[in-house]
Every structure is written in structure tokens, then in C-alpha cells.
Amino acid sequence: MDLSAVNWNVTIDDFDSILTYEDQSVWTTPDPSVPNFDPTNSPWLRGTFHQTTIKGASVSLNITGPALYVYGSTGPTFGSYEIEIDSTVLRYSAYSQTSKNVSTLLFAASNLTFANHNVVLRNVGAQVDAGDKGGDGFLLDYIHSTIQLAPAGATVKNVTFEEHDPALSYTGTWGNNTSPAFSGGGSTFTSGDGASFTFSFHGSAIYVLGDKKNDHRLYSVVLDAQPAVTLNGISGCGGAFGMTCEQQAPSIKYLASNLDDSEHKLTLVNHANVNTSFFDLDSIVVTVPSQYAPRQLSPGSSPFTSTTSSGPTSSPTSGGNGANTTPGAGSDTSAAISSFSMMSYPIFFLAFTLLFLFRTSIRKL
Numbered sequence: 522m523d524l525s526a527v528n529w530n531v532t533i534d535d536f537d538s539i540l541t542y543e544d545q546s547v548w549t550t551p552d553p554s555v556p557n558f559d560p561t562n563s564p565w566l567r568g569t570f571h572q573t574t575i576k577g578a579s580v581s582l583n584i585t586g587p588a589l590y591v592y593g594s595t596g597p598t599f600g601s602y603e604i605e606i607d608s609t610v611l612r613y614s615a616y617s618q619t620s621k622n623v624s625t626l627l628f629a630a631s632n633l634t635f636a637n638h639n640v641v642l643r644n645v646g647a648q649v650d651a652g653d654k655g656g657d658g659f660l661l662d663y664i665h666s667t668i669q670l671a672p673a674g675a676t677v678k679n680v681t682f683e684e685h686d687p688a689l690s691y692t693g694t695w696g697n698n699t700s701p702a703f704s705g706g707g708s709t710f711t712s713g714d715g716a717s718f719t720f721s722f723h724g725s726a727i728y729v730l731g732d733k734k735n736d737h738r739l740y741s742v743v744l745d746a747q748p749a750v751t752l753n754g755i756s757g758c759g760g761a762f763g764m765t766c767e768q769q770a771p772s773i774k775y776l777a778s779n780l781d782d783s784e785h786k787l788t789l790v791n792h793a794n795v796n797t798s799f800f801d802l803d804s805i806v807v808t809v810p811s812q813y814a815p816r817q818l819s820p821g822s823s824p825f826t827s828t829t830s831s832g833p834t835s836s837p838t839s840g841g842n843g844a845n846t847t848p849g850a851g852s853d854t855s856a857a858i859s860s861f862s863m864m865s866y867p868i869f870f871l872a873f874t875l876l877f878l879f880r881t882s883i884r885k886l
Contacts, residue, residue: 523587523635526669527677527810529726530590533582533664535571536733536757537773540582540664545759547575552758554734554767564623565662567770569757570594572660576646580661585637585779585818587826588667591628594660596620600647602659604628606640606824615660616653624662632826634819635669668778670725671810682720682805684709689805690719693791702769704804708732711800714793721786724807725815729775729789731801734767735760738798742775743788750775751792754800762796771803782813 533539535550542548548571551558560568570593571580591604599615615627646657670677682688683705684697691709693716698708708731729742737754744750754774758766775789791800 523669523816525673526814526816527671527673527675528587528667528669529677529808530588530665530667531728531773531776532566533666533773534567534569535661535663536567536569536768538733538752538754539773539776540580541753542571542759543579543581545755547578548573548580548759550757552766553769554765566592566624567768569768570660570662571757572658573644574646574657574659576644576657578659579641579643581639581641582664582666583637583639584666584668585635586666586668587633587635588631588665589628589633589638589640590626590630590665591642592624592662592664593627594621594623594662595625595627596622596658597654598656599658599660600653600656601645601651602627603643603645604640605643606630606633606638608822609824612645612648612651614648614651614653615658616647616651616655618654630825631667633824634821634826635816636819636821636824638824668726669816670778670808671812672814675810675812675814677725677808677810680724680807680809681705682722682807683707684802684804686805688720688722692717692719698801703732704730704771708801708803710802711791712793712797713791714797715790716793716800717788717790718802719786719788720805721784722805722807723782723784724809725780725813726778726808727776727780727785727787728773728806729787729802730771730806731774731803732767732769733757733772734799734801735763735765736796736799737801738762738794738796739792740774740800741790741792743790744777745785754798762798774802778808779815781815 550571551569553569595615595617597618597620601612601614604611644659647653693711693713695709695711733754733756735756739751739753741749741751756766
């Protein structure tokens with residue numbers, strides 16, 4: 522990790538849209554919309570996890586940064602798993618004789634090159650040669666990805682733009698929900714095919730936040746002149762199209778970092794298609810540094826700067842019990858820094874955690 526920069530850990534929950542499950546149907550997860558769902562008494566971040574016993578089940582994401590930490594579970598019913606970073610495949614075992622039923626560090630890499638990395642987590646089931654003596658299970662709780670926002674010594678602040686902010690320009694038909702569960706008390710939604718919004722900003726990172734449900738599907742994001750990125754807003758539960766398995770806590774719908782000091786333009790388009798699927802926007806968070814210093818991406822073929830990292834070692838921060846270090850809800854000011862963990866000095870690593878309120882909210886019919 523480059524200690525000459527401001528490093529921030531972003532917590533990526535198992536429900537966040539920047540994670541892509543190759544086949545949602547082979548994973549099981551708690552439903553956060555059922556009446557008795559209580560994340561405050563759960564050992565898992567926000568009370569959810571993704572678990573599978575199917576060999577080959579996988580989930581992927583793209584990151585730009587020097588460090589990655591994967592959290593899940595170990596126990597007698599778990600087998601082995603692979604972490605594939607670019608072209609490098611590493612295998613570890615989640616088997617243990619006793620079940621801890623607590624979020625556990627499964628993988629740590631603090632020596633990634635500063636580059637765009639594709640990360641795939643893959644369940645490979647019980648492997649005798651690895652010492653597995655149990656089942657084929659694998660459980661993912663959440664992921665920490667470290668991004669860099671500014672040179673060392675700079676200050677950073679988060680500016681939250683609510684869905685009604687005049688900086689956002691909408692096309693198509695959009696409705697509104699009002700509820701204390703949302704950042705600023707409301708959100709906006711559309712089921713229009715091709716409905717979009719455009720947002721111009723200055724900042725070194727941007728996060729688009731919203732809720733998730735099984736009547737959400739594909740949307741695409743274009744940042745500046747970069748190729749469009751297509752993501753899926755379906756609920757983390759997966760399943761048939763319908764008004765089921767809603768996650769009201771703000772989920773990361775899009776993330777970009779390492780941006781320069783020029784004005785940037787983001788355009789998000791809903792692809793409703795035949796199901797007239799929805800997209801919901803809660804808020805946008807922009808990280809604004811006092812000084813910009815975007816990094817040049819490493820051209821190397823290896824994803825690591827030195828000897829490859831190992832399985833469970835040390836954790837950069839803590840998680841669980843409904844806590845998340847992603848951009849938080851409930852602020853329309855410019856001082857929402859407490860929603861991340863930050864290393865603003867080379868030898869200090871400060872952890873900031875925002876506890877989200879989980880409430881029943883008004884939902885479109």
C-alpha cells in the first residue's frame with residue numbers, strides 16, 4: 522500500500538450492486554424485508570450474507586486500489602474457495618473443526634498494484650488435499666476495498682447530494698418516495714426504459730447509493746468518456762421479478778475513484794425492458810480533497826507488488842452488526858466523513874463507522 526496517499530476503506534456489502542453474482546439462484550441469503558429481520562442482533566454486516574454449497578458458484582467485482590480484504594465464515598460445513606485477481610488464482614480453505622458463526626477474515630492483500638483489478642471469489646467445495654473434512658459450503662459477508670483519494674497531508678470531505686438536488690438533471694418519468702429510512706427523508710425512482718439522470722461534479726471519488734428490490738434490474742453508467750458500465754440492481758436475494766426482498770439500507774450502485782480535478786459528468790440510464798424494471802436513487806456522495814494527485818495505473822502483468830498475500834491474517838477495520846463504512850445516509854451537508862475508514866497519515870489508520878437505521882419505509886406500488 523502507498524503510505525504517501527490518503528487511503529480509504531470502502532465496505533462492499535454482499536447486497537451491493539457492484540458485486541456480480543454469476544448465478545443468483547445458487548446462493549441463499551436472509552431476506553431483509555421480512556417483518557422479523559433484525560440486523561442489530563446478527564453477527565453479519567447489515568444482517569445479510571450470501572451462502573452456497575454449489576461448486577463453481579462465483580461472485581465478482583472490479584476495483585482500483587492497493588488492498589483487498591474478504592470476510593466470510595469458517596466451520597465444519599465449509600470447504601475451499603478461490604480468489605482470482607486478474608490472471609492469478611489463489612486457493613484457501615474455510616474448513617475448521619468448530620463453527621464460529623462470526624464474520625471472519627478469509628483473504629487479505631495489502632500489496633496489490635495500483636491498477637484496475639478484476640476479482641472473482643469462487644467456491645470449489647471440499648478438497649481433501651487441503652485438509653477439508655466437511656461439506657462444500659462457502660459464505661461471503663462483505664469486502665473491504667482500499668481506494669486512494671488524495672496525496673498525504675491533504676484533507677478530504679464527503680459532500681452528499683440528495684435526489685432532489687438541482688445538480689441532478691432527469692429525463693423520463695421519475696416518482697418520489699418519502700420515508701425516514703432514506704437519506705434526507707426521500708428517494709426517487711423510475712420504471713421508464715431509457716429514463717436517466719445526469720450529474721456533473723468535482724471530486725476524486727463518487728458513490729451512487731440506492732435501495733434494492735427484486736423488481737430492479739439492469740442499468741448502465743457512463744463517467745466522462747469512459748465505456749458504459751452495466752450493473753444489475755436486483756435484490757441480493759435474487760429470485761423471480763417482483764416486489765420482494767427489499768434492502769432499504771443504502772447500497773452502493775456505482776463507485777469510481779482516482780479522479781482528477783476537472784469537472785466530471787456521470788450519466789445513469791435505466792434499462793426497464795419488458796418487465797418495466799425499476800431503478801431507485803437515494804443520494805450521491807462525492808469525495809472532495811483539498812489537493813488532487815490521481816495515480817498512474819500500474820502496467821505490470823502481476824496484480825501484486827511483492828510476494829502474494831495469504832488467507833486470514835489481519836483486518837484493517839471491523840464490521841458486522843449492521844455497521845458499514847460505505848457512504849452514509851441522512852446527511853445533505855459536506856461533512857459526512859464518518860462513513861469511511863481513513864489513513865490520512867502514513868502511520869495512523871483511523872476507523873470511522875456509520876450505523877444505519879433499518880426501518881420499514883413507504884415503497885412504490
